[in-house]
Amino acid sequence: MYMNKILLIIQREYLSRVKKKSFLIMTFLGPLLFAGLMFGAIAVTMSDNTVYQILVVDPFGVVTKMDSATQEFYPRFPDQFKDSERLIYSYTQDTVSPEGFKAGMYSVMIHVDEMTINDGKCDFFYKKFPGEAIQRKMADDLETSLERYRVVDSLQLDYEKYKRAKISVTFSDINIENLGQEDKTQEKAVIGFAFAILIYMFIFMYGVQVMRGVIEEKTNRIIEVIVSSVKPFQLMMGKVIGIGLVGLTQFLMWVVLSSVVATLGLSFFAENIASGAQVVENAQVLSTGMDSQVLQNELMNNQAINWFFQINWPLMLSLFLFYFIGGYFLYASLFAAIGAAVDSETDTQQFMLPVTLPLVFGYLVSAMLIDNPDSAAGNFFAIFPLTSPVVMMVKATMSSTSVGMILLSMGILIITFIAFIALAGRIYRVGILMYGKKASYKELWKWIRYNP
Amino acid sequence: MSFINGKGGQIIDSLYLRAMTSILSIQEVNKFYSSYQALNGVNLEVKKGSVFGLLGPNGAGKTSLIRIINQITAPDSGVVKFNGQKLHPDHISKIGYLPEERGLYKKMKVGEQCVYLAQLKGLSKEEATQRLNYWFERFNASDWWNKTIEDLSKGMAQKVQFISTILHEPELLILDEPFSGFDPINAALIRDEMLRLKSKGATIILSTHDMGSVEELCDDIALINKSKVIVDGSVSEVKSRFKQGLFEVAYRGTAMELGIVLGPHFELVNHISGEECNLAQIKISPQQKLNDLLICLMSKLEIVSAKEVIPNMNDIFISAVTLAQQS
Numbered sequence: 001m002y003m004n005k006i007l008l009i010i011q012r013e014y015l016s017r018v019k020k021k022s023f024l025i026m027t028f029l030g031p032l033l034f035a036g037l038m039f040g041a042i043a044v045t046m047s048d049n050t051v052y053q054i055l056v057v058d059p060f061g062v063v064t065k066m067d068s069a070t071q072e073f074y075p076r077f078p079d080q081f082k083d084s085e086r087l088i089y090s091y092t093q094d095t096v097s098p099e100g101f102k103a104g105m106y107s108v109m110i111h112v113d114e115m116t117i118n119d120g121k122c123d124f125f126y127k128k129f130p131g132e133a134i135q136r137k138m139a140d141d142l143e144t145s146l147e148r149y150r151v152v153d154s155l156q157l158d159y160e161k162y163k164r165a166k167i168s169v170t171f172s173d174i175n176i177e178n179l180g181q182e183d184k185t186q187e188k189a190v191i192g193f194a195f196a197i198l199i200y201m202f203i204f205m206y207g208v209q210v211m212r213g214v215i216e217e218k219t220n221r222i223i224e225v226i227v228s229s230v231k232p233f234q235l236m237m238g239k240v241i242g243i244g245l246v247g248l249t250q251f252l253m254w255v256v257l258s259s260v261v262a263t264l265g266l267s268f269f270a271e272n273i274a275s276g277a278q279v280v281e282n283a284q285v286l287s288t289g290m291d292s293q294v295l296q297n298e299l300m301n302n303q304a305i306n307w308f309f310q311i312n313w314p315l316m317l318s319l320f321l322f323y324f325i326g327g328y329f330l331y332a333s334l335f336a337a338i339g340a341a342v343d344s345e346t347d348t349q350q351f352m353l354p355v356t357l358p359l360v361f362g363y364l365v366s367a368m369l370i371d372n373p374d375s376a377a378g379n380f381f382a383i384f385p386l387t388s389p390v391v392m393m394v395k396a397t398m399s400s401t402s403v404g405m406i407l408l409s410m411g412i413l414i415i416t417f418i419a420f421i422a423l424a425g426r427i428y429r430v431g432i433l434m435y436g437k438k439a440s441y442k443e444l445w446k447w448i449r450y451n452p
Numbered sequence: 453m454s455f456i457n458g459k460g461g462q463i464i465d466s467l468y469l470r471a472m473t474s475i476l477s478i479q480e481v482n483k484f485y486s487s488y489q490a491l492n493g494v495n496l497e498v499k500k501g502s503v504f505g506l507l508g509p510n511g512a513g514k515t516s517l518i519r520i521i522n523q524i525t526a527p528d529s530g531v532v533k534f535n536g537q538k539l540h541p542d543h544i545s546k547i548g549y550l551p552e553e554r555g556l557y558k559k560m561k562v563g564e565q566c567v568y569l570a571q572l573k574g575l576s577k578e579e580a581t582q583r584l585n586y587w588f589e590r591f592n593a594s595d596w597w598n599k600t601i602e603d604l605s606k607g608m609a610q611k612v613q614f615i616s617t618i619l620h621e622p623e624l625l626i627l628d629e630p631f632s633g634f635d636p637i638n639a640a641l642i643r644d645e646m647l648r649l650k651s652k653g654a655t656i657i658l659s660t661h662d663m664g665s666v667e668e669l670c671d672d673i674a675l676i677n678k679s680k681v682i683v684d685g686s687v688s689e690v691k692s693r694f695k696q697g698l699f700e701v702a703y704r705g706t707a708m709e710l711g712i713v714l715g716p717h718f719e720l721v722n723h724i725s726g727e728e729c730n731l732a733q734i735k736i737s738p739q740q741k742l743n744d745l746l747i748c749l750m751s752k753l754e755i756v757s758a759k760e761v762i763p764n765m766n767d768i769f770i771s772a773v774t775l776a777q778q779s
Contacts, residue, residue: 008568008572009572012568216558217555220555220557220558221551221553221555222555222557223555224551224553224555225549225551226572227522228522228523228524228544228547228549228551229569230572433519435553
């Protein structure tokens with residue numbers, strides 16, 4: 001009978017929410033919105049076919065020369081400043097005023113002055129702001145030209161020799177525990193962070209729903225009728241579990257719908273993207289003059305696929321489920337206690353802050369962890385039960401995190417959420433029958449110790 | 453029990469009978485909220501099949517007592533027995549409770565809501581649906597099933613709440629101010645339903661400030677003031693206990709004559725002069741009888757009629773509470 005009643009309450013809480021229009025809208029619109037944003041971003045970058053006319057103003061003649069026959073300027077180092085489909089360079093050694101640029105045909109003007117030569121600081125005027133890729137190409141061209149100018153003109157060195165001496169260092173991070181496998185700690189942490197955000201979001205969304213549900217029952221006084229049929233603890237648990245299941249349902253629907261939408265979308269866009277990528281690649285090969293093999297390697301290194309498969313997805317998904325459920329129970333019970341302690345939603349402020357603070361803090365710590373994977377604070381907050389549901393999702397992606405640590409964090413979370421549910425239950429059963437009394441923390445403490 | 457003879461047998465007999473006829477027996481119940489005592493040594497017997505009036509000023513402890521009977525809270529000491537058994541979670545399905553502060557889920561369909569509440573009381577879904585159909589028809593409310601409470605008027609919502617209280621056919625009904633919010637027609641409907649349920653064997657605890665309905669419906673009452681029961685018993689018993697030896701006499705003669713006749717032996721409480729005759733309310737001392745008064749009056753005046761003034765529940769309520777406050 002005891003369980004039967006909890007099941008009835010779970011059923012009501014679940015069905016009344018799942019049947020709501022807002023749930024259906026969120027469930028179907030969520031992934032569509034997400035996918036729409038993604039494809040929108042792709043579409044925007046793909047549809048930007050503006051051809052940029054760029055004027056390089058070089059009054060000191062460091063990167064340009066004049067052809068004495070045609071009286072026209074051209075790049076001093078022809079490997080740089082190569083025109084491409086979307087980039088057409090022109091040059092002048094005469095000063096051009098901003099007004100002159102405004103009146104002229106050029107869309108972008110790069111002004112190479114003394115500052116540029118000495119410190120690399122360059123004024124860059126534009127009519128239409130060019131995208132990141134175009135900017136990078138222009139900066140690369142200018143940087144290499146200036147470097148060459150300095151090597152050859154100022155230092156009187158042979159540029160080819162200089163190039164051979166020049167070296168750039170890239171780290172391949174290998175954790176000593178996983179020899180023979182390159183670690184992509186940061187990339188993996190980003191995936192963990194995505195999970196952390198999901199947990200953070202779900203705990204908030206559904207925790208607040210628990211609180212609202214409790215306040216609703218309290219303010220419309222049905223609570224008195226219901227607790228004459230069931231124990232307050234049954235009602236609280238039924239509500240917490242029912243709403244938690246709504247959250248899980250929504251998450252599962254998102255996963256399923258997102259994959260469907262993504263698969264459909266990808267197959268639709270696949271050709272466009274492939275040809276688009278080819279164009280970009282060709283342009284890059286042409287413009288940078290980089291060896292196509294080198295470029296290929298670099299592409300492979302950067303490819304998502306490489307670390308996508310390094311992530312232990314079954315582990316991450318089970319961790320997500322565990323920490324979602326654990327964190328949700330912990331916070332939802334607190335939210336239920338808040339709901340029981342107040343008469344209306346406007347009174348929740350004083351109790352909301354201490355409950356939401358650790359959650360927000362956990363979110364900040366997990367963001368920080370991406371850059372500082374082994375910070376001591378990270379270790380602490382991955383075990384501390386109020387932040388572990390969020391922080392551990394990032395921490396667990398790192399190979400430095402031991403199984404023991406994860407188990408410890410899980411154990412502490414389980415013990416804490418059971419304690420919190422018991423505590424919240426004590427506040428709840430008194431609070432729901434108290435009207436018109438503004439509860440203080442002292443009052444809550446009395447309720448906890450009070451024997452019904 | 454009849455085979456036991458003698459005095460001892462009679463005591464056992466009466467205890468046994470009391471246990472049998474009481475659906476609810478409250479013995480020495482105390483309830484504290486931190487330092488505040490909400491119930492102080494409360495003893496009550498509610499007879500099976502009766503309507504029991506639970507009266508008292510606001511904040512006297514009625515709600516605390518009702519919550520204990522509903523097992524929403526537990527007494528700090530004392531025993532509550534339902535049908536002779538100590539109160540147990542199984543009894544929840546045998547009790548129906550209509551709280552003073554009415555409330556239903558605003559956005560849930562009326563039908564689903566009543567079925568849900570009945571299920572929480574232990575009814576199966578099918579049975580609840582079937583009974584609800586019957587009640588909705590009885591209350592001319594069949595088209596409310598798919599409406600929400602927000603769509604209904606206050607009176608309609610009250611009816612729905614009443615139906616949901618009695619749907620699981622409880623043996624004991626606790627109705628807290630059941631008539632508030634109803635127009636006279638619907639109040640009469642609810643009153644008739646209460647009497648019908650009573651005739652079918654249900655026991656009703658009626659908590660109200662409406663003394664008219666107490667006189668009309670209640671067999672027994674208990675008056676709680678400041679956490680204590682100050683008056684209890686059957687309505688007629690309580691009334692006779694609160695009789696003040698006051699008589700209303702209609703006579704022909706003058707007030708002056710009356711005054712002379714009464715002398716110092718009787719107290720004239722009230723006097724109304726009329727065309728036909730005069731009305732006098734006269735108080736006699738506990739040692740005196742109506743006969744004494746009449747003999748005295750008849751010597752000088754013509755008596756038209758004489759009757760004892762029986763206090764109504766309203767007067768009893770006020771005088772009992774005032775008396776308790778004075779002491």
